[in-house]
Amino acid sequence: MNAPIIDPLQGDFPEVIEEYLEHGVMKCIAFNRRGTLLAAGCADGSCIIWDFETRGIAKELHDKDCVAAITSVCWSKDGHCILVSAADKSLTLWDVVSGEKITRTTLQQTPLQARLHPGSAKSLCLACPLSSAPMIVDLNTGSTTVLPVSVSDTGAGLPPPSRNKFSDGSPPFTPTAACFNKYGDLVYVGNSKGEILIVDHKNKQVRAVVPISGGSVIKNIVFSRNGQYLLTNSNDRTIRIYENLLPLKDGLKVLDELSTSCDEVDEAEKLKAVGSKCLALFREFQDSITKIHWKVPCFSGDGEWVVGGSASKGEHKIYIWDRAGHLVKILEGPKEALIDLAWHPVHPIVVSVSLTGLVYIWAKDYTENWSAFAPDFKELEENEEYIEREDEFDLMPETEKVKDTDVNEDDEVDIMTVENESVFSDSDMSQEELCFLPAVPCPDVPEQQDKCVGSTSKLTDSNHSGSPLSEEAGQNGQAMNHASSPVEEDTGGTRLKRKRKPSEKGMELQAEKVRKPLKTMKSSGKISKIKNKPVLEQDTDSYVFADDVTDEYH
Amino acid sequence: MASGGGGSNPLPYRPYRLLRTLAAHDRAVSCVKFSSDGTLLASASLDKTLIVWSSQTLTLKSRLVGHSGGISDLAWSSDSHYICSASDDLTLRIWDAQSAECVKTLRGHTDLVFCVNFNPQSNLIVSGSFDETVKIWDAKTGRPLHTIAAHSMPVTSVHFNRDGSLIVSGSHDGSCKIWASDTGALLKTLIEVNGPAISFAKFSPNGKYILVATLDDTLKLWNYSTGKSLKIYTGHVNKVYCIASAFSVTYGKYIVSGSEDNCVYVWDLQGKNPLQKLEGHTDTVISVSCHPNENKIASAGLDGDRTVRIWVQDT
Numbered sequence: 095m096n097a098p099i100i101d102p103l104q105g106d107f108p109e110v111i112e113e114y115l116e117h118g119v120m121k122c123i124a125f126n127r128r129g130t131l132l133a134a135g136c137a138d139g140s141c142i143i144w145d146f147e148t149r150g151i152a153k154e155l156h157d158k159d160c161v162a163a164i165t166s167v168c169w170s171k172d173g174h175c176i177l178v179s180a181a182d183k184s185l186t187l188w189d190v191v192s193g194e195k196i197t198r199t200t201l202q203q204t205p206l207q208a209r210l211h212p213g214s215a216k217s218l219c220l221a222c223p224l225s226s227a228p229m230i231v232d233l234n235t236g237s238t239t240v241l242p243v244s245v246s247d248t249g250a251g252l253p254p255p256s257r258n259k260f261s262d263g264s265p266p267f268t269p270t271a272a273c274f275n276k277y278g279d280l281v282y283v284g285n286s287k288g289e290i291l292i293v294d295h296k297n298k299q300v301r302a303v304v305p306i307s308g309g310s311v312i313k314n315i316v317f318s319r320n321g322q323y324l325l326t327n328s329n330d331r332t333i334r335i336y337e338n339l340l341p342l343k344d345g346l347k348v349l350d351e352l353s354t355s356c357d358e359v360d361e362a363e364k365l366k367a368v369g370s371k372c373l374a375l376f377r378e379f380q381d382s383i384t385k386i387h388w389k390v391p392c393f394s395g396d397g398e399w400v401v402g403g404s405a406s407k408g409e410h411k412i413y414i415w416d417r418a419g420h421l422v423k424i425l426e427g428p429k430e431a432l433i434d435l436a437w438h439p440v441h442p443i444v445v446s447v448s449l450t451g452l453v454y455i456w457a458k459d460y461t462e463n464w465s466a467f468a469p470d471f472k473e474l475e476e477n478e479e480y481i482e483r484e485d486e487f488d489l490m491p492e493t494e495k496v497k498d499t500d501v502n503e504d505d506e507v508d509i510m511t512v513e514n515e516s517v518f519s520d521s522d523m524s525q526e527e528l529c530f531l532p533a534v535p536c537p538d539v540p541e542q543q544d545k546c547v548g549s550t551s552k553l554t555d556s557n558h559s560g561s562p563l564s565e566e567a568g569q570n571g572q573a574m575n576h577a578s579s580p581v582e583e584d585t586g587g588t589r590l591k592r593k594r595k596p597s598e599k600g601m602e603l604q605a606e607k608v609r610k611p612l613k614t615m616k617s618s619g620k621i622s623k624i625k626n627k628p629v630l631e632q633d634t635d636s637y638v639f640a641d642d643v644t645d646e647y648h
Numbered sequence: 649m650a651s652g653g654g655g656s657n658p659l660p661y662r663p664y665r666l667l668r669t670l671a672a673h674d675r676a677v678s679c680v681k682f683s684s685d686g687t688l689l690a691s692a693s694l695d696k697t698l699i700v701w702s703s704q705t706l707t708l709k710s711r712l713v714g715h716s717g718g719i720s721d722l723a724w725s726s727d728s729h730y731i732c733s734a735s736d737d738l739t740l741r742i743w744d745a746q747s748a749e750c751v752k753t754l755r756g757h758t759d760l761v762f763c764v765n766f767n768p769q770s771n772l773i774v775s776g777s778f779d780e781t782v783k784i785w786d787a788k789t790g791r792p793l794h795t796i797a798a799h800s801m802p803v804t805s806v807h808f809n810r811d812g813s814l815i816v817s818g819s820h821d822g823s824c825k826i827w828a829s830d831t832g833a834l835l836k837t838l839i840e841v842n843g844p845a846i847s848f849a850k851f852s853p854n855g856k857y858i859l860v861a862t863l864d865d866t867l868k869l870w871n872y873s874t875g876k877s878l879k880i881y882t883g884h885v886n887k888v889y890c891i892a893s894a895f896s897v898t899y900g901k902y903i904v905s906g907s908e909d910n911c912v913y914v915w916d917l918q919g920k921n922p923l924q925k926l927e928g929h930t931d932t933v934i935s936v937s938c939h940p941n942e943n944k945i946a947s948a949g950l951d952g953d954r955t956v957r958i959w960v961q962d963t
Binding site: 530532533537 | 727730742750751752753769770771772786787788789790791793810812829830831833834835836837838839852853854855856857869875878879895897901917918
């Protein structure tokens with residue numbers, strides 16, 4: 095992005111619902127690394143990939159074997175693959191460009207969350223099943239490695255499903271949360287005793303323990319994108335932010351050093367001592383008034399903001415804090431429970447999924463930038479006193495203001511070098527990152543009037559759609575003969591509107607039909623958004639009718 | 649050979665010469681563009697057709713028929729499969745370059761559509777029109793995503809920057825505006841008080857500068873973030889038509905432009921005076937395009953000429 099006039103990270107937060115996406119019932123969402131594509135897992139087992147720029151469907155991943163609801167979606171770092179976990183206990187790895195399944199594994203239990211290893215191999219993933227310990231699954235072989243979830247598990251590695259209790263007799267299992275650190279060499283597990291375990295997943299060893307005060311069950315554990323901060327969401331209705339003290343790479347080596355240098359004899363105490371050097375509690379967030387439980391908390395792309403959804407049913411509330419702990423905004427949507435949340439990796443945009451299956455896109459309220467209208471316009475915070483020069487209003491005939499030649503011909507201009515975007519400079523991938531899916535223009539329905547002499551679109555069912563159309567043509571003869579510019583006339587508009595019906599049978603229009611009409615939402619600020627936009631025409635109005643093209647004809 | 653400015657190209661200038669003249673249009677040729685991969689060349693004409701040529705053999709591959717009005721501009725998608733054309737019949741059409749069929753028609757403008765461009769991802773199309781608006785379309789569905797009331801006079805030129813985040817639009821009202829492509833918000837205005845009409849504007853390959861042509865025989869290179877013009881190129885004639893220019897970066901860095909004195913002008917990027925005048929056309933050279941990989945220039949002439957000429961460097 096061009097830094098000079100757009101700040102790529104903008105450091106701001108969304109305020110109003112900008113749009114919503116509708117296609118079936120979506121359950122979970124994930125942005126690709128650059129935020130250009132949004133993958134959404136649906137209740138019918140398919141996965142939809144939205145082109146976030148055009149807000150249209152770029153691809154649909156269907157598998158006739160899998161019809162169970164998707165529980166989580168995860169992109170690979172290079173954007174070429176998506177890992178999907180479903181309610182039928184399966185994990186499927188898809189290739190995005192071809193839309194083909196790469197591999198599918200079935201586990202013993204439904205995984206609630208599945209995350210691909212951040213490395214380039216794409217064969218390992220971390221799955222958190224419904225009611226047993228998180229495990230590393232090798233997608234190629236299907237083998238699973240259960241991770242220890244408690245200090246007493248160190249080295250044991252017993253198979254999960256039959257065990258319902260810890261060996262020390264604590265109450266039965268509740269789901270644990272786990273995530274990879276930035277480079278995937280360590281797994282951070284949050285268990286039901288309120289402890290964060292740093293696990294070396296290759297050797298299945300717990301290397302450090304960080305207990306959380308209060309010891310309540312940890313429901314979510316998430317790293318920020320840059321790997322510097324860790325977030326936990328506990329049953330005590332508190333979100334905690336920890337600073338990661340380990341280096342991003344070579345964490346294991348540092349853990350080894352800490353271990354050997356630690357004097358503690360007792361294993362458990364030793365792990366806690368090491369743990370205290372790995373994570374430092376930074377902040378706690380809670381809503382002390384309503385004391386709501388939190389759901390799906392996460393960081394913003396730059397880690398400056400923390401966002402969490404309210405777990406209360408019947409309300410769709412999103413809380414945004416800055417990392418220092420101040421609550422900056424509460425976004426309130428229509429009264430539907432929130433089931434998933436994601437912050438755009440780059441823009442100040444938040445996407446939330448409601449229980450009804452709609453995906454809401456929250457963005458900044460548009461305010462006119464007045465200094466953009468003329469080169470010398472400058473927006474002032476407050477009135478400035480202007481003191482004119484002594485000779486400001488004098489007439490000076492000879493000394494014409496010398497026009498600065500703003501052209502210094504001696505300076506060399508470089509039109510080719512591109513600066514690396516600092517936002518994505520952590521890319522160390524060898525393979526080219528997939529940012530966009532090719533947009534293949536969907537063929538138009540063949541038009542009745544002879545405007546397009548010699549050009550036919552490639553719609554396979556053009557014959558099929560031809561007949562109902564000609565019937566309507568017969569009825570409204572005069573409308574059809576409007577071969578002149580498709581402007582203004584309502585009849586012209588109606589003609590096109592009718593054309594939509596037969597074309598809905600076309601397969602590509604399934605995507606069109608469900609692309610979002612923009613309903614006027616009652617959320618705060620939306621009305622003011624329309625008022626503040628003198629320059630832009632109200633495209634919002636034209637999208638009220640789902641497939642209507644009429645409103646474009648002004 | 650005029651001297652360049654301070655910093656000179658490390659490579660000595662090698663003059664271009666005429667390789668071939670392609671005559672296949674019945675009316676003025678309005679635009680000529682090489683495809684992004686360089687294998688094809690497309691030309692658009694007031695005779696309401698577009699022609700796709702092979703840029704290797706320079707033979708006619710197909711003719712795209714369908715518009716009911718003359719075509720003013722065309723653009724290639726990044727994968728070189730699709731061409732979008734802007735026409736006087738108020739529509740834009742997306743053509744499949746291989747099959748020569750019209751895939752989509754984009755309707756919405758209320759006056760002739762003058763300029764068009766794809767974004768690098770090729771999922772968006774931007775168009776500028778005599779109805780003074782700039783429209784951003786979804787290339788896949790043909791839906792207009794944004795309509796921007798951009799200028800107070802016809803929009804003569806629209807272009808996306810390197811990563812597709814910005815759009816520059818130039819207009820006869822003398823202003824050059826930069827828009828955010830995701831929201832349609834105005835980010836910057838470059839305007840000279842009582843300045844001349846802007847006939848053409850495009851981003852440099854790295855997206856940092858804008859090359860702006862004005863109807864006072866001048867081409868300027870602006871740094872839009874500071875709002876200062878850095879380079880000025882003169883010597884050609886441009887008072888009436890919206891003449892397209894191009895950056896030539898395959899061998900040294902040059903600016904190439906058409907002119908109303910029937911020549912193609914080549915300047916050193918750092919310089920001021922033209923390095924070469926390519927003669928051969930018999931009417932105004934309205935459009936030039938540089939091949940992405942080879943040292944080849946294509947140029948198009950108006951009604952008195954109706955040809956596309958290909959120029960290569962002497963070996």
